[in-house]
Amino acid sequence: MSAGVEQPLANTPLAGVTVLDLTQIYQGPYCTFLMAKAGAEVIKIEPVNGEPTRTRAKVGGGASFPMAMLNTNKKGVTLNLKSPRGVALFKEMVKKADIVVENFAPGVMDRLGVGWSILHEINPKLIYGTGTGFGLSGPDRDNLAMDVTIQAAAGLMSVTGVADGPPMRSGASVVDFLSGVHLYAGLMTALFERSRTGIGRLVEVSMQETAYPTLASNLGLAYRAKGTVPPRVGNRHGGLALAPYNVYEAADGHIAFVCVTEPHWNNILTAMNRLDLQGDERLSTNKARVENIEYTDATIEAWTKTLKRQDIFDLSKKHGFPAAPVRDLIEVMNDPHMHERRTLEWFDDPELGRVVLPHTSLLLHGTGRVETIASPSLGQHNAEIYSQWFGYTEQDLSALAAGGVL
Amino acid sequence: MSAGVEQPLANTPLAGVTVLDLTQIYQGPYCTFLMAKAGAEVIKIEPVNGEPTRTRAKVGGGASFPMAMLNTNKKGVTLNLKSPRGVALFKEMVKKADIVVENFAPGVMDRLGVGWSILHEINPKLIYGTGTGFGLSGPDRDNLAMDVTIQAAAGLMSVTGVADGPPMRSGASVVDFLSGVHLYAGLMTALFERSRTGIGRLVEVSMQETAYPTLASNLGLAYRAKGTVPPRVGNRHGGLALAPYNVYEAADGHIAFVCVTEPHWNNILTAMNRLDLQGDERLSTNKARVENIEYTDATIEAWTKTLKRQDIFDLSKKHGFPAAPVRDLIEVMNDPHMHERRTLEWFDDPELGRVVLPHTSLLLHGTGRVETIASPSLGQHNAEIYSQWFGYTEQDLSALAAGGVL
Numbered sequence: 001m002s003a004g005v006e007q008p009l010a011n012t013p014l015a016g017v018t019v020l021d022l023t024q025i026y027q028g029p030y031c032t033f034l035m036a037k038a039g040a041e042v043i044k045i046e047p048v049n050g051e052p053t054r055t056r057a058k059v060g061g062g063a064s065f066p067m068a069m070l071n072t073n074k075k076g077v078t079l080n081l082k083s084p085r086g087v088a089l090f091k092e093m094v095k096k097a098d099i100v101v102e103n104f105a106p107g108v109m110d111r112l113g114v115g116w117s118i119l120h121e122i123n124p125k126l127i128y129g130t131g132t133g134f135g136l137s138g139p140d141r142d143n144l145a146m147d148v149t150i151q152a153a154a155g156l157m158s159v160t161g162v163a164d165g166p167p168m169r170s171g172a173s174v175v176d177f178l179s180g181v182h183l184y185a186g187l188m189t190a191l192f193e194r195s196r197t198g199i200g201r202l203v204e205v206s207m208q209e210t211a212y213p214t215l216a217s218n219l220g221l222a223y224r225a226k227g228t229v230p231p232r233v234g235n236r237h238g239g240l241a242l243a244p245y246n247v248y249e250a251a252d253g254h255i256a257f258v259c260v261t262e263p264h265w266n267n268i269l270t271a272m273n274r275l276d277l278q279g280d281e282r283l284s285t286n287k288a289r290v291e292n293i294e295y296t297d298a299t300i301e302a303w304t305k306t307l308k309r310q311d312i313f314d315l316s317k318k319h320g321f322p323a324a325p326v327r328d329l330i331e332v333m334n335d336p337h338m339h340e341r342r343t344l345e346w347f348d349d350p351e352l353g354r355v356v357l358p359h360t361s362l363l364l365h366g367t368g369r370v371e372t373i374a375s376p377s378l379g380q381h382n383a384e385i386y387s388q389w390f391g392y393t394e395q396d397l398s399a400l401a402a403g404g405v406l
Numbered sequence: 407m408s409a410g411v412e413q414p415l416a417n418t419p420l421a422g423v424t425v426l427d428l429t430q431i432y433q434g435p436y437c438t439f440l441m442a443k444a445g446a447e448v449i450k451i452e453p454v455n456g457e458p459t460r461t462r463a464k465v466g467g468g469a470s471f472p473m474a475m476l477n478t479n480k481k482g483v484t485l486n487l488k489s490p491r492g493v494a495l496f497k498e499m500v501k502k503a504d505i506v507v508e509n510f511a512p513g514v515m516d517r518l519g520v521g522w523s524i525l526h527e528i529n530p531k532l533i534y535g536t537g538t539g540f541g542l543s544g545p546d547r548d549n550l551a552m553d554v555t556i557q558a559a560a561g562l563m564s565v566t567g568v569a570d571g572p573p574m575r576s577g578a579s580v581v582d583f584l585s586g587v588h589l590y591a592g593l594m595t596a597l598f599e600r601s602r603t604g605i606g607r608l609v610e611v612s613m614q615e616t617a618y619p620t621l622a623s624n625l626g627l628a629y630r631a632k633g634t635v636p637p638r639v640g641n642r643h644g645g646l647a648l649a650p651y652n653v654y655e656a657a658d659g660h661i662a663f664v665c666v667t668e669p670h671w672n673n674i675l676t677a678m679n680r681l682d683l684q685g686d687e688r689l690s691t692n693k694a695r696v697e698n699i700e701y702t703d704a705t706i707e708a709w710t711k712t713l714k715r716q717d718i719f720d721l722s723k724k725h726g727f728p729a730a731p732v733r734d735l736i737e738v739m740n741d742p743h744m745h746e747r748r749t750l751e752w753f754d755d756p757e758l759g760r761v762v763l764p765h766t767s768l769l770l771h772g773t774g775r776v777e778t779i780a781s782p783s784l785g786q787h788n789a790e791i792y793s794q795w796f797g798y799t800e801q802d803l804s805a806l807a808a809g810g811v812l
Contacts, residue, residue, distance in 0.1 A: 013599035013607075026622055033619075038595055052666075056647070065626035070619070116771075135769070140743040143723065148641075148651065149730035152662035155738035157653065159577030160566070166653060167660050167732045169641050170576040171565030172620035178580070181587050181616070186768040188594035189444055193419035193770070195601035201419075202771040209749045209767035210587070213439075213476070214578035215735065216432055220471035222735045223761065229734045235554075235575050241462070245554065247563065247572060254573050256558035260458075317549065324555035326573045328635045329621065329628045332561035337546040343615045355629065361615035362592040363541070364599070365608040 011368035012039025017191070019043065019099045020090075021074065022081075024051040026147070026173055027131045027207070028103035029070040030180030031187070035099075036073035037360035037370050043385060044074040045090075047081070048404065050378045068349045068375045069357055076376025077385050078406045081112045085405045089390075094119050094126060096389060099187060103131035106141050116202045127190045127200040131183040135206035145207055147173040154211035159218045159238065163231040178214070179207040217241075236293070243289040243296045244268070247326060248304040255309050257300075257316065257323035262286070264321040271315040272303050342369075349374050382406055417774035418445025423597070425449065425505045426496075427480065428487075430457040432553070432579055433537045433613070434509035435476040436586030437593070441505075442479035443766035443776050449791060450480040451496075453487070454810065456784045474755045474781045475763055482782025483791050484812050487518050491811045495796075500525050500532060502795060505593060509537035512547050522608045533596045533606040537589045541612035551613055553579040560617035565624045565644065569637040584620070585613040623647075642699070649695040649702045650674070653732060654710040661715050663706075663722065663729035668692070670727040677721040678709050748775075755780050788812055 017040040021032040029044075036042040049055060053067045080086040091114070094100065100119060102109055109115045109130075116128045130136065133145020143153075151157045151169045161168030186203040194200055217238035221230045224239075233240055235247040235256070245258045259265050262285070269275050277283055277299070282292040289296040304312055309325035316323035327335075333356045338344040347357045357372060386392045386406075400406045423446040427438040435450075442448040455461060459473045486492040497520065500506065506525060508515055515521045515536075522534045536542065539551020549559075557563045557575045567574030592609040600606055623644035627636045630645075639646055641653040641662070651664045665671050668691070675681050683689055683705070688698040695702040710718055715731035722729035733741075739762045744750040753763045763778060792798045792812075806812045 013595045030619060034591065065629045066622040069622055069625070134743060135747055135749075138743040138747045143730070144726075144728035146664050146666070146728050148643075148662050148664055149728050152653065152660075152730040152732045153738075155733055155735050156576065156578045156580075157660075157662065157732050158734045158738075161574065161577070165571075166641070166655070168567065168574060169653065169662070170562065170578075170580065171567075171624060171638060171644055172562045172576075172617070173623055173644065174562075174576065174580045174584070174620050177620040178584055178587065181584065181591055182767055185440065185587055185591040185594060186770065188591060188598055189419045189768060190770055192594055192598045192601060193773075195598060201773065204769040204771065205767060206747075206749070206769075209744060209747075209764070211578070212738070212744070212750070212764050212767070213436060214580050214583040215738070216472035216475055217579060218577060218735055219475070219739065222739070223471045223758065227736060229736055232577060235572070237554075238577055238579065247558065247575065249572070254558075254563075256554050256563065256575070258552050258554055260552070320550075322550035322552050322555050324549070324558040326558045326563050327561055328564045329561050329624055330633060330635055332559075332564075332618070332621070333625065333628070337540060337544040338615060338618070341541055341544045341612075341615075343541075343612070344618070352629065358615070358618050361588055361611060361618070362595060363610040363612075364592065364596055365610060367599075367607065 012370060013364055013367055014038040014040035017041070017099065018097045019101060020045060020093055020097045022100070022102040022104070023131070024103060025053055026066065026070065026176035027180040028101055028183065029053070030177055031129070031131065031183040032074065032101055033070050033072070034181065034184045034360055034362060038362065039368070039370055042074040043381070044071060044076045044376060045079050046076065046378060048078050048406070054378060064351060065355070068352050068355065071375035072357060073370055073373050074376060075381040075385060076379060077382050078379040080405050081114065083403070083405050085400070085403065087113050089405065090114055091119075091122055092390065094122050097123070097126060099127045099129065099191070101129040101183065101187065103183075105144070106132050106136050120200065120202070123200070125194065125198060125200050127187060127194060127203065129183050129187045129203045129205070131179055131205045131207070133207045135209065136204050147176040150175045150207040150211060154208045155215055156211055159215065159232060161232050162234040165232075167232070175207050175211050179205055179210040182210040240290060240293075242286060243293050244300045246297050246300070248297070248301045250304050250307060250309045250312060252308045254326040255304060255312050255323055256326060257321065259286070259289075259321060267319040267321045268300075271319040271321070274303070345372065347372055347374075379406065418776060419770055419773055420444040420446035423447070423505065424503045425507060426451060426499055426503045428506065428508040428510070429537070430509060431459055432472065432476065432582040433586040434507055434589065435459070436583055437535070437537065437589040438480065438507055439476050439478070440587065440590045440766055440768060444768065445774070445776055448480040449787070450477060450482045450782060451485045452482065452784060454484050454812065460784060470757060471761070474758050474761065477781035478763060479776055479779050480782060481787040481791060482785060483788050484785040486811050487520065489809070489811050491806070491809065493519050495811065496520055497525075497528055498796065500528050503529070503532060504597070505533045505535065507535040507589070507593070509589075511550075512538050512542050526606065526608070529606070531600065531604065531606050533593060533600060533609065535589050535593045535609045535611070537585055537611050537613070539613045541615065542610050553582040556581045556613040556617060560614045561621055562617055565621065565638060567638050568640040571638075573638070581613050581617050585611055585616040588616040646696060646699075648692060649699050650706045652703050652706070654703070654707045656710050656713060656715045656718055658714045660732040661710060661718050661729055662732060663727065665692070665695075665727060673725040673727045674706075677725040677727070680709070751778065753778055753780075785812065
């Protein structure tokens, strides 16, 4: 971290911060993606055969896309932590690093001989981040965790879907990414603390615990219901406290919309050209609309069905109430708004060709933008990193590779 | 921030950091909740009538729970930023603060005369965080944003639900909290940068952009499908690359489970006591199981239906494959694991009585734990804060209240 300290202004907030990134799949790689995009030197350390997302790409094919999307601006090396030579090499790297991040199951790093307590002794300034399903302690510690099992265990599935259907997962990997950004957040907190104390911390994030707060509305409803479990509400408000609040059928798809305040309701009626409904007692207050929620929703949908998504959306902007067309993946990927903001960009990936990739969503105004560099191929930077850090020659590297260490 | 700098070890990572918190609803308050739980002094500044979550509590009742849950360990003051005296007072507070956070619509703070450029001039060390639906620039900047509309606009809804049903929102407020923790993450990044540069930054987070990466699997599938939109997959794998991967009916509810590797598959067959199926070509590889996904799921569910969730779960732990009972809100709230870890705790809230509240999920080992203090009532700390900071007497405060400033 020497470089950044002397500069009066870092052109990227994490310039000079070195990260050893042992992470895999989505949670950890998203954490280190945010670091790489903020200017940190992130060294993605993979087993000799690659991390699971890379190997899974061979099976289904689709995984090569997440691999390309979440590992831009990282350097890629291989290292076999199951070999004593690999462990020794890793310990040497730790002496030069600011942060180690991993999202193995609890105990894996300890069994490899590179757990927090050992690394902390080697480098007391080191900050160590670990992302797991259930955390490093407690009776559920060793339960196997994936986005989908945590969506189930954490209660998110139980509140998604309709009352007479099964519990439903969010089709997006919300818990992996929620916990990934929490891991980044915890590590930044520790990095700030270290700037005052000089000492690194063990930072722990559990997927289940990062998911819990998202249930705030639902927990509020359970509280009001005196501890009975409220039924699933489909696309209605989680607390059944607002109406209209739903996803309505349009002539060409669906549109979400929401009435939060009484002015919104009047704006909706204006957009519908139905100010006559101001006299309808079943609709006159939010309380009344919630009590007559089927009637409220039917009234809205009878109107939305006659119009296209975009026309309804234009009316919502003209008259002032929150609405949004339900957009599909292709629409989102091509969103002119995010492309104009350069948080999405077209990029020529060496493996995939021309694809849309996201930039960081942490925008610090006035800092330099890290230009996108493609996700590394397996071991792409072995020569560069190991030579620069340890003076290894090509011969040394060949010998390490032949010995199964790289 | 003077206190923290001289201490050799801060007992909480954000000790000595002062935050002026203008946030409302979930996104911003979750960001400042994480700060308060890390030891920052968070001053929640509300309009004279309270922020929307507080006022909404009067209508539906349920909102009082999120209010209690997300505002612990903050101090509460009122301040009317629509009065010139209120604006002047706020500017005096900014001189003493490290961070200002708000999640108003873009432009609101500028119109009030307290936008970033003005505050930055008053205090160049100030870090300013803003959370919005679509960011501070771009054609969609002024679209009204709520968790549900962003779930629609960002594409999350389009991948949730079943192929022959409507797009479905996640019943949890995943985007509010995703963007809330991103806002915290961006602010910590800026705080670390400031420790090296002495200068504060404007930190911007858009809900839509923080949601995008969660679609990694789905975007991978769209990529493979050459830009056509894949159908919704219900509870199956977002990329349809793994099977079995679903939520199955049990005798007393539902259980999620997932087969990621071939060893998992053999472990599932062992748990089912159906090693005879090893010879079934429709199931012999992941590729085969994906191709015969209906048959695969039917085979699993014929078994799960005969057992209770917990029995299947116990078998999954015994034999080694990822699974999780779909738990309801009451089960989650009472989870022995999170209570043992003290990330959930029973707490006597002055308004709600004895309730379960979450602690932070950012666990920095070795730091002091911030003990929970109840969410403030409206203006609870007016006397304390305004007297301590500006020497106001009771008379001064009464005059300010009478003038509509507090």
